[in-house]
Amino acid sequence: MALSVIARLEPGSRAAKRGMSDLAIRNLFIIPTITFLIVFNIFPLLYSLGYSFTDFRASTNAPAKFVGLDNYKFLLNDEFIWRNFTITAKYVIISVTGQVIVGFGMAMLLNRDIPLKGLITTLLMLPMMLSMAVVGLFWKLLYDPSFGIINYGLGLGKFEWLADPDVALYAVALTDIWMWSPFVMLLSLAGLSAVPKHLYEAAEIDRAGSFYTFTRITLPLVAPILMIAIIFRTMEAFKTFDMAYILSSQPTTELIAIRLYKMAFLEWQTGQSSAFAYIVLIMVVAITNIYVKYLNKVKER
């Protein structure tokens, strides 16, 4: 194997003149990347797994004590943690559903010959190019009860979007929908424009109604790419932190990422928060796997 690799090196190349083998060049490119991955991703991952079984606190010099599964037991029995999970689930469902409906709708509207289509598409994509923190900051201004433009525009007076514990989560989800619908739109648009036009013509000739055409032709053909958009958005929504953290500090908007941040860096419960992070990781992987299974099924059909 190695021999054949060496043999493929261009004999007249500069690398060959310096006496480097093809293998050496390959290593030159790969080793830095692997090193980086190990140092910044894999090592912390394993190290935090170790911490998750201890009562380690990064703020003190006290040596870490091994506590076995105590952290996990405590977290899974803590009703406040479960509330965080419920809130997150609600948030994920609302915001992803909203993004799919709005994004796919926009894609359907754009998937035709309209003037300035390119410009409109680009402008619609602007929200997702912004920083999450910036979006959080200016939507906070938009939601402001006394001078916010939303209350002004809707004539809601001094309605407290972010301070009202019942509404705050919806307000955060709405911001997320605003920001990420374009992403779903972009993928849907790619899927929609890949549906051959002659299929629509054939359906028209076959006297199929527009709803029937949509469910029988459009949706099945766009489903796989739409699933990919949903997977991405679910994973992202699950770990939403900065935008929600900036927008609202209500207990009803405390997503798991926020809870995790507080636990790790405000309360300095490093060991416990590592365990928490692992629980979240397992959940995200599990949910993603369900989606991927479903995606494969959709593709097969």
Next chain:
Amino acid sequence: MANLELKGVSKNFGANKALRSLDLRIENGEFFVLLGQTGAGKTTTLRVLAGLEKPNEGQVLIDGEDVANWTVAERDVALVLQQYSLYPRLTVRGNLEFPLRSKIRGLNEAEIADRVERVAKTLQITALLDRKVERLSGGEMQRVSIGRAIVREPRVFLMDEPLSALDAKLRETLRVELKKLHNNLGATFLYVTHDQVEAMSMGDKIGVLNKGRLVQVGTPSEVYNRPCNTFVARSVGTPPMNLIKGTLDGSSAVMDANGFCLPVQANGTAAGKDLFFGVRPENLVIESGAPVEAKVFDIEDHGVIKILTIEVGANKLHATVSAQMKVSLDETVRFGWKADKVLLFDQATGRNLAAS
């Protein structure tokens, strides 16, 4: 069942004129073949009839009714395309049922199943009914696509080169089947193709289309034996008709190339004009006592017949002879023609002078 009529239909795509004031009439139950090269406007004609394109000018009539404001669905035509257009992710059954599930038809499950069953039997695809369309071969796909047109029992069948994407053998089989289908259904077929063999063998009538204009309409034998101009003469028949430049002197044709003469039937209007003498390869006679000498340039052996290319001066002519005839390359042969089968075309206009 219906007759179709186009009256002065023009269709432009930007500056490109796809159809120029096209007049076409297709009788009820006719198998009409539109023959033309790529870009002649065949597909556009179909799409205008189906209602997928709006004509810039002119009228489309179905059963004598102007259908300008009818939607595609209301025209109730079936369209079979070269690229099959099967609905992906559905089974063959799903595809055949698709047009029947439309609410306007109001068919119940039993009727749908019955119709699908019948059509599948006709096209011999019963065994494939529960297969996904992605798993079918080209020929099977085209059968399903034809089946999807038949189940609807439409007024008119429009077919846009349905056999072009298939291999030669399959094409022949389906050609026969389509023809049989037409006989059984008695429906009006408009069939578009660039393949003149297909046109000749299938059509009750052929319309030759060139650059958005209908050049000639007639039965296959009319179009073959009496082409109205040199364009039709060149595009119908393999090998194509020989066209030799020359002039008429009394009742003999004098060729420009090297002045050889052959007898023709006198034609008053042709005297003194620059002409094309058109003669089909099978009407050239090669025998030892014939008037003109030529050299054999090429021999194609087709089993039943041989097609010779013979060289007379600058002219290269095709002649079909029986396969038994012994002939070798570069051999000198003598040929003549059947004087009554020779057509005269005006060189300036390309028109057949006998027809006018």
